[in-house]
Each structure stands twice: as C-alpha cells, then as structure tokens.
Amino acid sequence: MPQPSRMQSSGGCAGRNVWRETRPYCLARDKLEVEELTAKQGVIRQVLVITDGCSNVGEDPVACAERARRAGVIVNVIGVVDQGEIGRQGQMEAMSIADAGGGMCRIVRPSELSATAQMVTHQTMQMTLQQVVHQQLLQVVGKPAEDLTPAERARVMQVVDRLEEEVGLEMVVAIDVSASMKDKMPTVREAIRDLALSLQVRQGPFEVAVIAFPGDFPGNEESPAAVRVVQPFQPQLDADALARVLVARGGTPTGPAILRALELFSTKQAEPGFADLPERRWTGETGT
Amino acid sequence: MPAAGRFQPGVWVTGRWTGERFWVERLLGAGANGEVYLVRTRRGRAAMKVSSLAGDIALEWSVMEALRGGSYFPEPMLIDDVEGAALYFYVMEWIPGRPLPARLTPADAGRMVKLVAHVAAGLGLLHQRGYAFCDLKPENVLWCDGFTPPLRFVDVGGVTPFGRSVRQFTPAVDRAFWDLGTRESDPAYDLCALALWCVTAWVPPNLAALASQPPAVRRAWLDRALRNFPMPERAAVLRDVFAGRLQTSAAFLQAWQHPPLRPSRMLGHAGHPRHAGVSGGTSASAGLRLPPAGKRRHDWTDRVMWGAVASLAGVAAWAWGTWLHWF
Numbered sequence: 001m002p003q004p005s006r007m008q009s010s011g012g013c014a015g016r017n018v019w020r021e022t023r024p025y026c027l028a029r030d031k032l033e034v035e036e037l038t039a040k041q042g043v044i045r046q047v048l049v050i051t052d053g054c055s056n057v058g059e060d061p062v063a064c065a066e067r068a069r070r071a072g073v074i075v076n077v078i079g080v081v082d083q084g085e086i087g088r089q090g091q092m093e094a095m096s097i098a099d100a101g102g103g104m105c106r107i108v109r110p111s112e113l114s115a116t117a118q119m120v121t122h123q124t125m126q127m128t129l130q131q132v133v134h135q136q137l138l139q140v141v142g143k144p145a146e147d148l149t150p151a152e153r154a155r156v157m158q159v160v161d162r163l164e165e166e167v168g169l170e171m172v173v174a175i176d177v178s179a180s181m182k183d184k185m186p187t188v189r190e191a192i193r194d195l196a197l198s199l200q201v202r203q204g205p206f207e208v209a210v211i212a213f214p215g216d217f218p219g220n221e222e223s224p225a226a227v228r229v230v231q232p233f234q235p236q237l238d239a240d241a242l243a244r245v246l247v248a249r250g251g252t253p254t255g256p257a258i259l260r261a262l263e264l265f266s267t268k269q270a271e272p273g274f275a276d277l278p279e280r281r282w283t284g285e286t287g288t
Numbered sequence: 289m290p291a292a293g294r295f296q297p298g299v300w301v302t303g304r305w306t307g308e309r310f311w312v313e314r315l316l317g318a319g320a321n322g323e324v325y326l327v328r329t330r331r332g333r334a335a336m337k338v339s340s341l342a343g344d345i346a347l348e349w350s351v352m353e354a355l356r357g358g359s360y361f362p363e364p365m366l367i368d369d370v371e372g373a374a375l376y377f378y379v380m381e382w383i384p385g386r387p388l389p390a391r392l393t394p395a396d397a398g399r400m401v402k403l404v405a406h407v408a409a410g411l412g413l414l415h416q417r418g419y420a421f422c423d424l425k426p427e428n429v430l431w432c433d434g435f436t437p438p439l440r441f442v443d444v445g446g447v448t449p450f451g452r453s454v455r456q457f458t459p460a461v462d463r464a465f466w467d468l469g470t471r472e473s474d475p476a477y478d479l480c481a482l483a484l485w486c487v488t489a490w491v492p493p494n495l496a497a498l499a500s501q502p503p504a505v506r507r508a509w510l511d512r513a514l515r516n517f518p519m520p521e522r523a524a525v526l527r528d529v530f531a532g533r534l535q536t537s538a539a540f541l542q543a544w545q546h547p548p549l550r551p552s553r554m555l556g557h558a559g560h561p562r563h564a565g566v567s568g569g570t571s572a573s574a575g576l577r578l579p580p581a582g583k584r585r586h587d588w589t590d591r592v593m594w595g596a597v598a599s600l601a602g603v604a605a606w607a608w609g610t611w612l613h614w615f
Binding site (some may be wrong): 110111113114115118119122123126127130145149150151153154155156157158160161165186187190191193194197198199201202203 | 305320341342343345346347349350353367368369376378451452453454455459464465470471472495496499500501502503
C-alpha cells in the first residue's frame with residue numbers, strides 16, 4: 001500500500017519526527033512504585049487512550065495521567081489523524097498525557113493504528129519489566145544498568161523477554177467517540193480487536209476493559225459527560241459490545257476517562273481476581 | 289536528541305567496550321526501532337544496526353547468536369555501545385541484494401515458483417531450530433546474485449521461538465489479519481505469510497480499506513483473489529496452507545514443487561465467473577489447457593493398447609497355424 005506512506009511523507013507537520021520518536025518512559029523517579037507494583041501481584045496495568053483531538057471537558061488529563069502513574073498504571077496515548085487535523089495543541093496534549101502517565105505517545109493515520117497500538121503496548125511492557133529487572137540487579141549485584149556489558153545486557157533482555165510473555169496484563173482501552181471520530185470508528189474497532197488477538201495468545205493472563213468517552217448516548221441523558229463502560233474486565237474482547245459503540249454527542253472528557261479507567265482497576269483489585277483461579281477441570285478431588 | 293538517520297556518511301563510530309572504530313559508508317535501511325548502515329571495519333565491509341533502545345539491540349543479538357551458522361540470516365559479528373552517545377549497535381554480515389518484489393505480473397509465474405521454493409527451504413532451516421520468522425514481508429527477503437543459496441533473510445526483529453506470541457508482523461502477510469488463525473509463533477504462521485505474499489503479489493489488496501472491515505470480509509477478499517491466481521494447481525496448494533492442511537515447510541515445499549493435479553477442483557474453478565483483471569485471462573487459459581492435455585494422453589494409451597492386442601492376435605494366429613499345420 002504505497003499511498004499512505006506517500007501521504008505520510010508529504011503531509012506530516014514539521015515536528016512529526018519528534019512525536020514519532022521513541023519516547024522512553026519516565027519512571028526513573030518512581031522506581032519504588034514500579035517495584036511495589038510488580039512485587040505485589042506480578043501484573044502490568046496499562047491504559048491506552050485513542051483520541052483525535054483535545055480534551056475540553058472535566059479534569060485536566062495530564063493531572064489524571066500523573067495520578068495513574070502514581071497508582072502504578074501506565075498511560076499510552078495514540079492520536080489518530082486523517083489529514084493532520086489534530087493540530088499542534090492536540091499533539092502537545094497527547095504527549096504531555098503520555099509523559100505524565102509514564103507511557104508513549106504516537107500520532108498516526110488510521111491505517112497505522114493497529115500496528116501502533118501493539119507496538120506501544122509491547123514497548124511499554126518491555127520497559128516496565130526492564131526497569132524492574134534492572135532494579136533487582138542493582139540490589140543483588142550492585143551494578144547499575146549502564147554498567148552492564150552488551151553480553152550481560154543480552155542475557156538480562158532474555159529474562160525480560162520471557163517475563164513479558166508470562167506476566168499478567170490488565171488493560172483499559174479508552175476510545176474517544178466524539179463526533180469527529182465517526183469515519184475512523186470502524187478502523188478503531190478492528191484495531192482494538194486486533195490488539196486483543198495479539199495479547200490473548202501470550203502465555204500470561206490477560207484481561208481487557210473498554211470504555212468510551214463522551215458518554216452522551218441514548219439512555220444516558222442525565223449525565224452526558226459521563227464515560228461509558230463498553231465492557232468490564234474480561235479475558236476476551238466482547239466484539240458485539242464493541243460493534244455497538246457509536247459516535248456520541250458532546251465534548252472530549254479525556255481526564256474523566258482516565259479516572260474512570262483507574263476506578264476500574266481499583267474495583268478489580270478489591271474483588272478476588274478470577275485470573276488467579278486455575279483453569280483446569282475439577283474432577284472431584286478434595287484437600288488443599 | 290537523536291533524529292532519524294542519526295549517522296551521516298563519512299562519520300566514524302567508536303565502540304565503548306571494544307574500542308573498535310567503524311567508518312559509516314551509507315544508510316542501508318531504517319526500521320521501526322533503528323537503522324542499518326553499511327560500515328567499513330578493519331576486517332572488511334559489514335552492516336551495523338543502530339538503535340536508541342538497548343533492549344531491542346540486545347534481544348536481536350541473542351536471536352542472531354542462536355541462529356549462528358547455517359541459517360539464511362546474516363552472521364553476527366560483534367555487539368557494542370556507541371561511545372559518547374546513548375546509542376547501541378551490533379555489527380553483522382552485510383547482505384548485498386535486492387528485496388523480493390511486492391508486486392508481480394503474470395509473466396513472472398516461473399520466477400515466483402523458484403523464489404517461493406527458495407524461501408520455503410530457508411524457512412525449513414529456521415524452523416529446525418525452533419524459531420519462526422514471523423515478519424516475512426518481501427522487503428525482508430533479499431535476492432543475492434552469486435550467493436549460495438541465492439536468497440537471504442534480514443531483520444531478526446520478528447524472529448520468535450515456537451509457542452510464543454508474535455510481536456512484530458506486517459498486516460499484508462499476517463495470518464490473524466486475514467482470519468486464518470492465531471498470532472502464535474509456529475511453522476504454519478510463516479507458511480501462511482509466504483502464501484499470502486504469493487496471493488497479494490498478483491492482486492494488490494487495499495489494506496487501508498480492509499483494515500476497517502471485520503476479519504471475515506478480509507478472508508472473503510482473499511478467497512476471491514485466490515480464484516484469480518494464475519497457477520490453479522498451485523492455488524490449491526496455497527488453499528491448503530490457509531486451511532492449515534500444510535503445517536511444515538518440508539510438506540509445503542513438496543506440494544509446491546509437485547502440485548497435485550486436482551481435475552475436479554480445477555473444473556470447479558473454471559466454472560466460476562471470472563473478474564476482469566490482469567490475471568483473469570491467464571488463469572482462464574491455464575485452466576482450459578488441461579482437457580486437451582488429458583485427451584492427448586488418452587489417444588497415446590489407446591494406440592499402445594490396440595497395437596498390443598493386434599500383435600497378440602497375430603502371434604496367436606501364427607501359433608495356431610503352426611500347430612494345426614496350415615502352413
């Protein structure tokens with residue numbers, strides 16, 4: 001498909017490379033929290049925000065992302081644009097959210113959305129685990145990551161790689177469904193399905209929840225700014241529920257959406273996780 | 289801030305750990321996580337993969353070490369960090385070659401048969417070691433004149449041990465995108481990618497449009513494209529790959545080089561309404577060539593049979609004549 005790439009090279013704004021540059025996560029000052037996160041239950045928690053513009057309703061999304069990171073949740077942002085209509089302000093905001101949320105930010109056209117969502121998820125998972133392993137190494141061997149020789153690093157990365165395949169992953173996908181997303185919704189839907197397809201075949205447990213914002217849809221007139229939960233945490237993506245997500249009226253409450261995602265994580269932690277229960281068939285044996 | 293194409297030609301790069309110096313000749317290609325340069329070393333020209341992600345460089349290096357010797361991938365030479373910058377690199381064998389074409393015309397049929405056989409052979413070697421290529425797009429396969437084998441693979445970024453989830457792929461050749469199976473690394477994933485290249489090289493898909501369609505619609509597109517495939521007997525082989533009936537590269541290679549004749553199937557496809565297209569006419573004529581071929585063989589066996597009957601009758605008559613003393 002030569003066309004999209006051609007458009008990309010001519011249509012991008014001057015600062016495009018900056019946004020597309022791989023942004024290392026900013027967890028350096030929160031090493032303690034990361035450690036706590038994985039020590040507690042060996043689960044990585046991520047929010048993926050898919051949007052095409054600026055937030056204009058509710059809390060400041062950057063502050064919300066900051067809160068998420070403090071709670072051990074990484075926030076990634078993907079801006080979807082057709083012809084660069086997201087604007088400089090939208091790009092700045094997307095980047096600030098990802099920065100505050102310890103995640104990555106990418107601005108892409110719809111055709112690249114699926115691949116980007118998977119790359120962003122993979123890279124932030126890898127970086128979180130790398131951080132944890134390096135922290136362990138520092139404690140056990142007393143060697144900071146920068147002092148590892150390339151050969152040692154290769155061995156460390158093999159461990160990280162295996163962890164990434166086996167660690168638990170909980171993800172909330174937050175979709176912007178404001179009017180301007182109308183034409184992109186089919187692509188967004190398929191991209192999320194595709195992402196779930198990739199994450200399900202990992203060996204570690206996986207659960208996904210989907211929320212849509214704004215929540216102004218028929219039957220929710222009393223609180224139009226509310227964020228709508230499309231599906232709660234489940235090991236599989238509910239394709240039918242996702243297919244029913246339509247464009248809604250109203251602004252873009254990105255901040256409230258991130259807070260709603262955090263709520264989902266905390267209620268999930270409060271109730272017993274069924275992911276811990278074995279999948280094998282119980283054939284009647286008793287005892288511990 | 290390191291920008292794309294971070295080394296200009298003519299720059300010297302020094303390794304932090306080995307102290308080795310490399311002269312950058314030119315950029316060979318840029319990928320998702322870094323760039324590959326042609327460099328001059330004191331032992332000769334080589335390729336250098338550079339990235340700002342230390343982890344990716346380390347992981348790719350481990351994979352290359354695991355594949356060292358007798359694979360279609362470049363041989364790893366050394367891994368190091370760039371002195372004075374937060375950049376990481378490894379140096380590998382330089383593979384001068386042309387990538388496989390993303391598009392083919394009907395005149396390329398013979399060439400495709402040969403190329404696919406070579407790729408399948410390379411996959412066989414890789415699969416023997418328990419790894420799948422996973423990102424088997426045409427750009428990652430180079431045709432190198434003067435090499436034996438004349439085909440090489442580049443970019444180990446997607447190479448994954450069997451049983452793990454695939455994490456680097458290209459939708460056009462991704463099994464899950466086309467609703468043909470999971471995104472789990474196994475030999476059939478690569479065969480699927482190869483078969484998908486065969487199909488999409490003839491009939492280019494509009495991926496942007498298909499990406500907004502449910503997987504079942506993509507699969508229907510693929511079925512239509514297969515009907516226009518200019519080699520009907522090999523289309524049947526591709527169909528077997530998509531249905532999961534061919535699971536190993538050896539089985540695929542065997543079927544691809546000696547495609548079974550399936551008259552009933554081919555008649556069925558000849559009966560389908562054909563779409564107007566470049567390959568439509570070719571595939572129609574290929575489908576029609578078979579009945580005359582069958583008829584010719586029938587004539588030939590007939591003649592042998594009647595000849596044998598006649599000579600037998602002659603010999604019998606002569607024997608009876610001799611026996612009864614008629615002569």
